[in-house]
Amino acid sequence: xxxxFNPGTRGNSGGNLDGPYPSSFNPPERAxxxxxxxxxxAGALSSILQTPYNPQQAAQTRRYPAILxxxxxxxxxxxxxxxxxxxxxxxxxxxxxxxxxxxxxKSSFLPPRSASSTAxxxxxxxxxxxxxxSSGVVVLEPADQTVxxxxxxxxxxxxxPPPPEEPSSSGPxxxxxxxxxxxxxxxxxxxxxxxxxPIPSAHxxxxxxxxxxxxxxxxxxxxxxxxxxxxxxxxxxxxNGWAKxxxxxxxxxxEMWLDRVHSEYNSENPHGVHPTARMYTMAVDxxxxxxxxxxxxxxxxxxxxxMDRLYREGGGRHEALKPTxxxxxxxxxxxxxxxxxxxxxxxxQILAWMEKLRDTGGEDLDISPDKYTFNTxxxxxxxxxxxxxxxxxxxxxxxxxxxxxxxxxxxxxxxITYNVVINxxxxxxxxxxxxxxxxxxxxxxxxxxxxxxxxxxxxxxxxAVIDAFAxxxxxNAAARADALLANMxxxxxxxxxxxSDLRPNTYVFNTxxxxxxKSKERGAAAKAEEMLVAMxxxxxxxxxxxxxxxxxxxxxxxxxxxxxxRGAASRADLLLDQMEAKYAAGDxxxxxxxxxxxxxxxxxxxxxxxxxxxxxxxxxxxxVNRLRNHGGNDVKPTTINFNTVLDxxxxxGEGEAAxxxxxxxxxxxxxxxxxxxxDxxxxxITFNAVIDxxxxxxxxxxxxxxxQILxxxDELYQxxxxDxxxxxxxxxxxxxxxxxxxxxxxxxxxxxxLSIMEQRYSAGDKSFKPNTRSHTSVIDxxxxxGEQGAAMxxxxxxxxxxxxxxxxxxxDIKPNVYTANAVMNACAFTKHDVDREEALEMAxxxxxxxxxxxxxxxxxxxxxxMLSVCANLIPKEDAPVRFESAKxxxxxxxxxxxxxxxxxxxxxxxVNEFEYHQLVGAGVETKAQDLPQPWxxxxxxNRKQGDNRNNNWAARNRRNRQ
Numbered sequence: 001x002x003x004x005f006n007p008g009t010r011g012n013s014g015g016n017l018d019g020p021y022p023s024s025f026n027p028p029e030r031a032x033x034x035x036x037x038x039x040x041x042a043g044a045l046s047s048i049l050q051t052p053y054n055p056q057q058a059a060q061t062r063r064y065p066a067i068l069x070x071x072x073x074x075x076x077x078x079x080x081x082x083x084x085x086x087x088x089x090x091x092x093x094x095x096x097x098x099x100x101x102x103x104x105x106k107s108s109f110l111p112p113r114s115a116s117s118t119a120x121x122x123x124x125x126x127x128x129x130x131x132x133x134s135s136g137v138v139v140l141e142p143a144d145q146t147v148x149x150x151x152x153x154x155x156x157x158x159x160x161p162p163p164p165e166e167p168s169s170s171g172p173x174x175x176x177x178x179x180x181x182x183x184x185x186x187x188x189x190x191x192x193x194x195x196x197x198p199i200p201s202a203h204x205x206x207x208x209x210x211x212x213x214x215x216x217x218x219x220x221x222x223x224x225x226x227x228x229x230x231x232x233x234x235x236x237x238x239x240n241g242w243a244k245x246x247x248x249x250x251x252x253x254x255e256m257w258l259d260r261v262h263s264e265y266n267s268e269n270p271h272g273v274h275p276t277a278r279m280y281t282m283a284v285d286x287x288x289x290x291x292x293x294x295x296x297x298x299x300x301x302x303x304x305x306x307m308d309r310l311y312r313e314g315g316g317r318h319e320a321l322k323p324t325x326x327x328x329x330x331x332x333x334x335x336x337x338x339x340x341x342x343x344x345x346x347x348x349q350i351l352a353w354m355e356k357l358r359d360t361g362g363e364d365l366d367i368s369p370d371k372y373t374f375n376t377x378x379x380x381x382x383x384x385x386x387x388x389x390x391x392x393x394x395x396x397x398x399x400x401x402x403x404x405x406x407x408x409x410x411x412x413x414x415x416i417t418y419n420v421v422i423n424x425x426x427x428x429x430x431x432x433x434x435x436x437x438x439x440x441x442x443x444x445x446x447x448x449x450x451x452x453x454x455x456x457x458x459x460x461x462x463x464a465v466i467d468a469f470a471x472x473x474x475x476n477a478a479a480r481a482d483a484l485l486a487n488m489x490x491x492x493x494x495x496x497x498x499x500s501d502l503r504p505n506t507y508v509f510n511t512x513x514x515x516x517x518k519s520k521e522r523g524a525a526a527k528a529e530e531m532l533v534a535m536x537x538x539x540x541x542x543x544x545x546x547x548x549x550x551x552x553x554x555x556x557x558x559x560x561x562x563x564x565x566r567g568a569a570s571r572a573d574l575l576l577d578q579m580e581a582k583y584a585a586g587d588x589x590x591x592x593x594x595x596x597x598x599x600x601x602x603x604x605x606x607x608x609x610x611x612x613x614x615x616x617x618x619x620x621x622x623x624v625n626r627l628r629n630h631g632g633n634d635v636k637p638t639t640i641n642f643n644t645v646l647d648x649x650x651x652x653g654e655g656e657a658a659x660x661x662x663x664x665x666x667x668x669x670x671x672x673x674x675x676x677x678x679d680x681x682x683x684x685i686t687f688n689a690v691i692d693x694x695x696x697x698x699x700x701x702x703x704x705x706x707x708q709i710l711x712x713x714d715e716l717y718q719x720x721x722x723d724x725x726x727x728x729x730x731x732x733x734x735x736x737x738x739x740x741x742x743x744x745x746x747x748x749x750x751x752x753x754l755s756i757m758e759q760r761y762s763a764g765d766k767s768f769k770p771n772t773r774s775h776t777s778v779i780d781x782x783x784x785x786g787e788q789g790a791a792m793x794x795x796x797x798x799x800x801x802x803x804x805x806x807x808x809x810x811x812d813i814k815p816n817v818y819t820a821n822a823v824m825n826a827c828a829f830t831k832h833d834v835d836r837e838e839a840l841e842m843a844x845x846x847x848x849x850x851x852x853x854x855x856x857x858x859x860x861x862x863x864x865x866m867l868s869v870c871a872n873l874i875p876k877e878d879a880p881v882r883f884e885s886a887k888x889x890x891x892x893x894x895x896x897x898x899x900x901x902x903x904x905x906x907x908x909x910x911v912n913e914f915e916y917h918q919l920v921g922a923g924v925e926t927k928a929q930d931l932p933q934p935w936x937x938x939x940x941x942n943r944k945q946g947d948n949r950n951n952n953w954a955a956r957n958r959r960n961r962q
Contacts, residue, residue, distance in 0.1 A: 226267035470515035561603035569607035695737030783826035
C-alpha cells in the first residue's frame with residue numbers, strides 16, 4: 001500500500017486498530033506514489049492480467065482492444081492475439097448521421113428571413129451525413145493464462161477439480177440409491193391446489209400470480225360471511241401473495257383479507273378461522289414494502305396498535321394476537337423504507353419502547369429487540385443520507401457490541417450490521433466518512449482473523465467502502481478505492497474457496513470506475529478506461545459476474561467528458577458507438593440510456609474539437625431515432641440536450657453555417673414539441689443559443705438576424721408563451737453581436753438597446769435588469785466602432801455605471817476591470833485627430849481610478865492596453881513623455897506581477913531598444929519566463945485558475961499569427 005493509504009486515528013470506533021492490517025487484509029505491493037497503478041493496469045489487476053493495458057500508449061499508437069473500438073483479428077480461436085491498428089478518427093458508421101434535407105417552407109416558429117438569406121429549410125432525422133471516420137483492425141490481447149488455466153474455454157475459472165476415483169467397494173453404499181421420478185407419471189407430481197384451483201409456483205409470471213389472486217378475491221366475495229373455508233381459500237398463501245406485490249394495492253388487499261378474518265371470527269366460523277399475530281405481521285410487512293412512504297409507515301403503526309388493543313381488551317378472546325418482536329421489527333422496517341426525514345428518529349423511538357417492554361415484562365410480553373431490530377434501525381439511518389446519520393448508526397453498532405459483551409447473544413452484530421453502518425457512512429458524504437468506513441472494514445478483518453466467522457467481510461462490504469471513497473470527493477479517494485478493489489481481488493485469488501464471498505463483480509468495478517470519473521485527477525479517464533479493459537478481459541477469461549454493462553461504459557464516458565484533455569470527446573463518442581453496436585448485436589446489458597447520451601453530448605459540446613458540434617448533433621439524432629423506433633423513456637431527449645447541442649454550434653467557430661444549423665435545430669425542436677413531445681419544448685435558453693450563434697457568426701447580417709429573433713421571442717411571449725420570455729442574457733447577447741460587427745451605427749443601436757432594458761426594468765420587469773456585462777458590451781461596441789467621439793461615449797457609460805453603483809451598492813452593476821479596460825481600449829484606438837488629446841487624458845484618468853480601487857486592480861490586459869495608449873496617442877516627437885509614461889506603467893506592472901510576453905511586446909512598440917533594455921534589464925528577445933519570477937506571479941496564478949483574460953487573448957493572437 002502507498003503511505004497515503006494507511007488509515008490514521010479514526011473516531012471512537014473502539015480499540016486501537018490503527019496499526020498494521022490483519023493478515024486477511026494484507027494488500028499487494030503498490031507504487032510508492034499511491035496514485036499510479038502498477039504495470040499500467042489499475043490496482044492489483046496487474047497480478048492477474050499478464051499483459052498490461054496502457055491507455056496513453058494505445059492512444060498514441062491508435063492500437064486499441066476491441067472493447068474500445070477495434071475490430072477482432074480474424075485469426076482462429078485459441079491463437080495468441082496482439083494489438084492491431086485503428087486509423088486516425090476511426091469509428092464505425094453505426095447509425096445514420098446528421099443530414100438536413102430540404103423540407104420546403106419555413107416554420108412560423110422563427111421570424112421570416114430577409115431576402116438575402118439563401119439557407120434552405122431542413123429536417124433532421126432522415127438520411128444525414130455521418131462525421132468522417134475510418135476503420136482499422138484490432139485484435140485482442142491473449143487472455144490471462146493464470147486465470148484461463150482454472151477453467152475450460154469460456155467456463156468458470158472457479159470450477160473445482162473432479163474427486164479422485166476410488167476403488168469400488170463390495171459393501172453397501174453410504175447413501176441410498178437415487179430414484180428419479182418419471183415426469184410422465186402424474187401421480188408422482190404433487191401439484192398443490194385448493195378446490196381444484198392450482199396455486200401458482202414461484203416460477204410463474206407475475207401476471208399469472210395476479211390473476212390467481214384476483215380469482216381468490218372473487219371467490220371470497222362470493223362466500224357468505226361465516227362460511228369461509230381455509231381448505232378452499234388458503235388464507236396465509238393469499239395474504240402472502242398480495243404482500244409480495246410490493247404495492248399499496250397489495251397492502252390494502254392484505255388488510256382486506258385480515259378484516260374478513262375478523263368478521264369470520266366474530267361470526268363464529270365453524271372452521272376455526274381466527275386472526276393471528278402472523279397475519280398482522282404480514283399486513284404490516286406488506287405496507288413496509290409498498291413504497292408508500294410515511295403514509296405506509298403510519299398505517300403499519302396503526303395495525304400494531306390495533307393488534308395490541310385487541311389483545312389487551314379482548315378478555316382472552318385474542319390470545320393469538322399477542323404482540324411479538326417480529327411485528328415490531330416490521331413496523332421499524334416500514335419507517336426505514338419510508339425515506340422520511342423523521343424515519344430514523346421514529347425507528348429509534350420504537351426500539352426504545354421495545355427495550356422498555358422487555359425490561360418491564362408487563363403482561364408476560366415476550367418482546368426483546370434482536371439483531372434484526374437493531375439492523376433495521378441502522379438501515380433507517382443509512383437510507384436517510386444525513387451527515388449525522390452515520391455517526392448515530394455507528395453508536396447503535398457500539399451499543400450492540402456492548403450488549404453482546406454483557407451476555408445478550410441475540411444482538412451480536414454480524415456482517416450485515418457492519419455493512420449497513422458502512423453504507424450509512426457512504427451515503428452521508430461527511431468529512432472523514434470514507435476513512436471511518438475503511439476502519440470498520442479493518443475491524444471486521446481483525447475480528448474474523450481472531451475466529452469470529454459471523455463478521456467476515458464480503459463483496460458487499462468492500463463495495464460499500466469503495467462507494468464511500470467514490471462519494472467523498474477527497475484527494476486520492478479514487479486511488480484508495482482502486483487499492484481496496486486490488487486487495488479484494490488479491491484475497492479472492494489467494495483462496496477462492498475460503499474467500500468465495502469476495503469474488504469481484506460488476507458493481508464493485510463500476511464503483512471504482514465511478515470514483516475515477518468523479519476524481520478530477522490527472523489521468524483519471526485513462527484509469528477508468530483501464531478498468532473497463534480489465535473487466536472485459538476478466539469476463540472473457542471466466543469471470544461471468546464481471547461483464548461490463550451500461551453503467552460501466554457510461555462512467556468511463558463521463559470520466560472522459562470531465563477530463564477536458566485533448567481527444568477526450570472523441571474517446572467518449574467512440575465508446576458510445578461501441579455500446580450501440582453491441583446493443584444492436586443483441587447485448588441487452590449495453591443499452592445506452594439518457595445519462596450515456598448526455599455525457600457524450602456534453603463532452604463533445606465542451607471539447608472545441610473540429611466537427612464536435614456536428615458529432616454532438618449526430619448523438620442527439622440517434623436519441624430521437626431510438627425514441628421514435630423503440631419508445632420508452634430510457635433515452636428520451638430533453639430541452640437540455642437540444643440546448644447543449646445549440647451551444648456547441650454557437651461556439652463551433654463555423655460562422656454563418658453554424659448559425660443556420662442552430663436555426664434548423666430550433667425548428668426541429670418546435671416540430672417535435674407540436675407533435676406531442678413536450679420534453680423538448682424550446683425555451684429562453686434555446687433562443688439565446690441561436691442568437692449567440694448569429695452573434696458569433698461574423699457575417700454582416702448577423703446582428704440584424706439576432707435582433708429579428710429577439711423581437712420574435714418578445715412577440716411569442718406577449719402572445720402567451722411564457723417559456724420564451726427574453727431576459728438580460730438575451731439582450732446582452734444582442735448587444736455583443738452589435739459590438740462585434742463594428743458597422744456604422746452598431747454602437748448607437750447597442751446603446752439604444754441598453755436604454756430599452758433600463759426602461760423595462762424601471763417599469764417593474766426584473767427580467768430585463770441591465771448588469772455590468774450589459775454596460776461593458778456597449779462600451780466595447782463604441783470601442784470597436786471607430787466613430788468620432790467613441791471614447792467620450794465609452795467614458796460616459798462608465799461614469800453613469802459608477803454613479804448607479806455608488807447610489808445603490810447593487811453588486812450586479814458594479815464596474816469591474818473589464819469595464820475599465822473596455823474604456824481604455826476605446827481610447828487607445830481612437831482614429832480621429834480631434835479626439836486624440838482628450839482620449840489620452842481619459843485613458844490615464846480611467847487607469848488612475850482603477851488603480852485606486854480597493855477590491856479591483858489592473859490586470860495584464862490593462863497594462864497592455866495602456867502601453868498601446870502611449871504608443872498610439874503620444875507623438876513620437878514627445879519621446880521623453882512616452883518613455884516616462886511607459887516606465888511608470890511597466891514598473892506598476894512588475895510590482896503587481898502582471899508581466900507577460902504580450903506586455904513585453906507592447907513595450908517594445910512603445911520605446912526604443914535602448915530604453916527597453918533600461919527598463920527590462922535584458923534584450924528585446926527576452927521572454928517573460930526569463931525575467932524575475934515575482935514580475936509574473938499574478939499571471940501564473942491566474943493561469944492556474946483559468947480566469948486571466950489577457951492570457952486567453954494573447955493565446956488567440958499567437959494562434960492567429962501561426
